[in-house]
Structures are given as structure tokens and as C-alpha cells.
Amino acid sequence: xxxxxxxxxxxxxxxxxxxxxxxxxxxxxxxxxxxxxxxxxxxxxxxxxxxxxxxxxxxxxxxxxxxxxxxxxxxxxxxxxxxxxxxxxxxxxxxxxxxxxxxxxxxxxxxxxxxxxxxxxxxxxxxxxxxxxxxxxxxxxxxxxxxxxxxxxxxxxxxxxxxxxxxxxxxxxxxxxxxxxxxxxxxxxxxxxxxxxxxxxxxxxxxxxxxxxxxxxxxxxxxxxxxxxxxxxxxxxxxxxxxxxxxxxxxxxxxxxxxxxxxxxxxxxxx
Amino acid sequence: xxxxxxxxxxxxxxxxxxxxxxxxxxxxxxxxxxxxxxxxxxxxxxxxxxxxxxxxxxxxxxxxxxxxxxxxxxxxxxxxxxxxxxxxxxxxxxxxxxxxxxxxxxxxxxxxxxxxxxxxxxxxxxxxxxxxxxxxxxxxxxxxxxxxxxxxxxxxxxxxxxxxxxxxxxxxxxxxxxxxxxxxxxxxxxxxxxxxxxxxxxxxxxxxxxxxxxxxxxxxx
Amino acid sequence: xxxxxxxxxxxxxxxxxxxxxxxxxxxxxxxxxxxxxxxxxxxxxxxxxxxxxxxxxxxxxxxxxxxxxxxxxxxxxxxxxxxxxxxxxxxxxxxxxxxxxxxxxxxxxxxxxxxxxxxxxxxxxxxxxxxxxxxxxxxxxxxxxxxxxxxxxxxxxxxxxxxxxxxxxxxxxxxxxxxxxxxxxxxxxxxxxxxxxxxxxxxxxxxxxxxxxxxxxxx
Numbered sequence: 001x002x003x004x005x006x007x008x009x010x011x012x013x014x015x016x017x018x019x020x021x022x023x024x025x026x027x028x029x030x031x032x033x034x035x036x037x038x039x040x041x042x043x044x045x046x047x048x049x050x051x052x053x054x055x056x057x058x059x060x061x062x063x064x065x066x067x068x069x070x071x072x073x074x075x076x077x078x079x080x081x082x083x084x085x086x087x088x089x090x091x092x093x094x095x096x097x098x099x100x101x102x103x104x105x106x107x108x109x110x111x112x113x114x115x116x117x118x119x120x121x122x123x124x125x126x127x128x129x130x131x132x133x134x135x136x137x138x139x140x141x142x143x144x145x146x147x148x149x150x151x152x153x154x155x156x157x158x159x160x161x162x163x164x165x166x167x168x169x170x171x172x173x174x175x176x177x178x179x180x181x182x183x184x185x186x187x188x189x190x191x192x193x194x195x196x197x198x199x200x201x202x203x204x205x206x207x208x209x210x211x212x213x214x215x216x217x218x219x220x221x222x223x224x225x226x227x228x229x230x231x232x233x234x235x236x237x238x239x240x241x242x243x244x245x246x247x248x249x250x251x252x253x254x255x256x257x258x259x260x261x262x263x264x265x266x267x268x269x270x271x
Numbered sequence: 272x273x274x275x276x277x278x279x280x281x282x283x284x285x286x287x288x289x290x291x292x293x294x295x296x297x298x299x300x301x302x303x304x305x306x307x308x309x310x311x312x313x314x315x316x317x318x319x320x321x322x323x324x325x326x327x328x329x330x331x332x333x334x335x336x337x338x339x340x341x342x343x344x345x346x347x348x349x350x351x352x353x354x355x356x357x358x359x360x361x362x363x364x365x366x367x368x369x370x371x372x373x374x375x376x377x378x379x380x381x382x383x384x385x386x387x388x389x390x391x392x393x394x395x396x397x398x399x400x401x402x403x404x405x406x407x408x409x410x411x412x413x414x415x416x417x418x419x420x421x422x423x424x425x426x427x428x429x430x431x432x433x434x435x436x437x438x439x440x441x442x443x444x445x446x447x448x449x450x451x452x453x454x455x456x457x458x459x460x461x462x463x464x465x466x467x468x469x470x471x472x473x474x475x476x477x478x479x480x481x482x483x484x485x486x487x488x489x490x491x492x
Numbered sequence: 493x494x495x496x497x498x499x500x501x502x503x504x505x506x507x508x509x510x511x512x513x514x515x516x517x518x519x520x521x522x523x524x525x526x527x528x529x530x531x532x533x534x535x536x537x538x539x540x541x542x543x544x545x546x547x548x549x550x551x552x553x554x555x556x557x558x559x560x561x562x563x564x565x566x567x568x569x570x571x572x573x574x575x576x577x578x579x580x581x582x583x584x585x586x587x588x589x590x591x592x593x594x595x596x597x598x599x600x601x602x603x604x605x606x607x608x609x610x611x612x613x614x615x616x617x618x619x620x621x622x623x624x625x626x627x628x629x630x631x632x633x634x635x636x637x638x639x640x641x642x643x644x645x646x647x648x649x650x651x652x653x654x655x656x657x658x659x660x661x662x663x664x665x666x667x668x669x670x671x672x673x674x675x676x677x678x679x680x681x682x683x684x685x686x687x688x689x690x691x692x693x694x695x696x697x698x699x700x701x702x703x704x705x706x707x708x709x710x711x
Contacts, residue, residue, distance in 0.1 A: 046358060073442045076458065091357065091358055395567045396573040397632065397633070
């Protein structure tokens, strides 16, 4: 009994004292053994796309792979983050932004292949409320008769910028400003509305259809031309220019267009 | 658990292991310096080492993005020799390393400070040089603190998100770690898929805590 | 035989230690109550601590000189130091501790024999008795063939009955190995049984009547 105890004690002690070496050995061995599949990056196109178009792009990329065999890796994120990455030299081939401001920044930094920038899609704002809300009208919101309004950060997130522009145009911003709860992403806005933590939220029309919320109003392009929510796309200077151009052509094509239409995005020529 | 979940988990663990392994030598060096030496600028070094702890990870990510981007001398030099960092697994490892460095260095420092300096003095009277004392006396006696620091750094690296997503992106198959994957899936409305990643993350966290507790317990008499 | 010349002043807070002595003996005793600076004195001879001013010489070798800006690092002094609590390295066994020294060229077998360490060699150091630890620490220091061996209260960690067991070992070192010793204690009887000359801290007296000045004062 004593022998067993002392053996176990010594084994534990050995374990503890060589823990450092063990960790090092494990780390180096495993990392080296598996470094090949990791280090050999699959050659292909990386497209940085705004979160609100990610779903659509995912579907289209699958179609693209089926027809051409080329895999497009989608890097989704907030447009400002994506733009910052590209400005600092991230090797994305294509950039689809949720507003012109971010694309302007990328263009100003000289990162766009000239002549490739275009309006790919348009979108519309929608006001949504929790599904349990019985009565709510846009007039209520514009009068400021609301406790909490969820929006993207009105200074930074594109959806928030547009939201504020709309409210300002309606003369309601001053009334509503103090009720605004800013969120870093549209997804966060939708979650807040779904959970009933706010009375209403301003999102994209395309987002509203995929969530458990009720739409009380949509700001159509026809009635609100000043909003002009457009998704610019552009090829980024770098090693994947050719592939990016091909993919961009596909995005303009009928197969991709069908996907965009079905998901509620507007066509670029609509003004 | 789907094949994709498994691949993301494996990738994350590998990157965290690599990051921890690479961060240990500099963290031990800095931890030792702070524990044993006084020199002009020591407070400055302490501050710089603590920065990734104090700054929001996104800010750290921005700094890394700038540092390895095309507008910085470091980024340009790397580009000249054909090394890409941004949007690659290297960026994942780098952000994990930078974020976990203060935790590991502080644990090392605490571990070394607990080693009675008189052992080192005696070793000196026996003729041992500084490096030998470090290697045979100080570090072995501080090994529990160092190991605890390594586990802590590893756990932090596993869950690292803010800096990673900034400098590595969220590219599936290339830079999507568990944390980044959960965020991206939730952001794009695919919460169901995020759940399996969440469960794996939780299991790994439990594992790390378990190992860490074993280390602490082994030290008790 | 030591030929030690020491003339130093050390300040720590309000405590000032001044030692001035010249000794050519085999065993130099340092006597003083606890807190009188005995350990600080040993540490400054060993090179672990730096006096504020003064000079320490062994024969012609200058170990420390504030005027001449000399401070030989401990690892180059070839002075063996056995501290009060042995300070055996806990991460090594007895054998590894003894062999740790850089110039561990001493006669391992004979040291082990003189200090009766044969049965302890493979043991971990953490569960040795106080007396056993002292003997191992002495062997460890002697393995480097030091020119002097410093013993800081070697019998302090040992209970009364065992003291008579340990002391003979120390006498054996003196007799068989001829290593000069500096022996520090607060026990007068102990020091009288072993030292050729006694440096008293806390008073200016010297046993031999040879010129010596040592004072430890609280200012």
C-alpha cells in the first residue's frame, strides 16, 4: 500500500516537474504534424462581404462552385471592419459593402481596381416590432411615442446611418433620438426586437423576412429616394483580381440575380 | 458533431497550442526580467506588457492589423519576402499570442518571485553562472507557476475573438476559430449551427479548468 | 589556514555593522547574539551581499574594495557557504545537490564517508532531518574545493541531543580536510570548543587579544 502510494506520488511529481516540457513537446509535435493542411492555404478567392448580404452570397457561391468548380471563401463582417482590413492590405479579392461610405474609403486608399466598382444591389429599410405587439404604427414612432427604439449605431453602422437619415428627413430625429438604443450590428437589433427588449427596431427589409419579427412599415425606394441604400461591389487590387472579376460577372448574371430577388434585394438600376 | 464542427475545433486547438508554445519563451524571459531585475524603464515595460490586458481586444486587433498591413515597415518587409499574415492562420496565432502574453508573463513573474532568492545566491557561491542558475534552479522551482500560466494562456487563446476577427477575418476553412465561428453564425442568423460550436467551446473550457485545478492541487501538501 | 583581512561597514536601515579584523587561523569564530549582523558578515564575505564601504581580502586576493571599485561576484570567489537552514535545492536529490557545484572536483567518496551520507544519497531533500540537511549542505559546499568554508550557525537547526553528534563531523572536516572555517554562532561554549580565534560582534573584545575591532550598533 505504501509502495503504491509512493509510486503514485513520485509519478505525479514527475508529471508536474516536466509539465512544461510536456506542453512544449506536445505543442511543437502536434503543430508540426498538422501544419501541412493548415499552412497550405487552399488557393482561391476571398470575398469580404457585408453581413446583411452574407446569406445570399453563400447561396450564390455554392452555385458558382457547382458551375465553375471555384470555391469562393466568404469573409463576413461589418462593412467598416471589412473596409479597414482591406485598406491595411488584407488580401481579399472582392469587397461588397453595405454602404458607399466604406467603399469610398477603400477607393481613396487606392485599393480598388479602376473601373470595377459598381452598384450591385439595393435594399430598403423596414421598421419591425416584436411579434407579440398588437398595435403599433409608424406614426407612433415618428411622434416619439415610444420608449425604446433599436438601431444600428447611428454614426457608424450603415443601417444606423440610413435609419437616422430617414428619421431626420421625417423631422422626427430630435424627438426620437433620446429613445434610441444603438447596437453594433443589425443582428443585435433583430435579437433585441425578437426578445421584446425594445418596442421597435430599424433594420433592412431583407433581414426582417428571416426573423421572428413583425414588419410594420417599409421605406420603399420610390417614396424615399434620398435613402438610396446601395451595396457597391468592387474588385480589390491584388493577386486574385482575375478570379474576382469572373465572380463579379457571375454576381451580375441571371442565376445570382434570381437569388437576390428572392431574398428581397432590389436591383441596382432601380433608383 | 458534424465534420465541420470537428474541423473548426481541431483548428482552434492547434492554433492555441502553437500560440502558447511560441509565447512561452518570451513570456518566461520577460517574467524573469520583471521578477528579478531592476532597470531604468522597468515600469514602461510593465505597462507595455499589460496593454493587451487593458485594451479592448478589438483595439489590439487594430494595432496588429496596422502592424502587419501594407502601410507599416514590418508588413512591407514581410510582403517583400512573400509572407502573408493578414487573413491567414498566422494572424490567428499572432492575435492569440499577443492577447495571452500578459497572462502568461504575469504568471511566470509570480511563480519566479515565489522562488526564494537565497537558493540562487547559494547556487552562485557554488560557482554557477546566471543562465545555469535560471535553468537548473529558478525555472524548475517556478515550474508550477509557469505551467499554470501556460494553461491560462492556452484557455485565453482558445476563446480569443476580438483581435482575431480583426486581423484574421472569419474565413471558413482558413481562419474561422470556434469563437469567431460562433459570432459569425449568430450574426448571419444561423444560431442553430452556432450551438454545436458553443458546446465544443464549453467542453474545452471545462478541460482547461480541470487541468489547471490539477496543477494547483498537486502543489498542496 | 585563512589569511583574511576584513574592514567593512554595512548599513541596513538604522543598523550599522562595522568589522575590522585580520586573522590568520584555521578556524575563525564569530560570536554574537541573534541580530548582531553575523549572517550579513558571512554574506559579504561570500559575495552575496555588498558592504557599503571597505575592503575584504584573502591573502593577496582582493574580493571587495569600495575604493578600488572591485566586487568579485560570488561565483568567482571559491568560498563555500553553508547557510543557517542549509538551503538544499528542493528539486534535486541529495546526490545531485552535492554535485551541483561548478568545480565539483572534490573527492565525492571521501566526503560522503566523512559526513556519513551513504544512505541518504538517493533521498529527496525535503524530508531530511535538520542535522542531515546540514551535513549535505556542508558536503555540497566542500565539493567545490573552496578556499574557505563559511558555517552559519550549523548547529542551530539541530536539537540538543544531536548537537554532540554533528559537532564531530565539523571537527573531522577541520582535521581531515584542512579547510579553513569561519564558524558563526551565538553559543559561547560551542565556539570555544572549535575556534582558534573569536571575533565578537556586539563588543570590541577579541579572544586572542590581537588587534581587532568589531562593533555592531543600533544608531
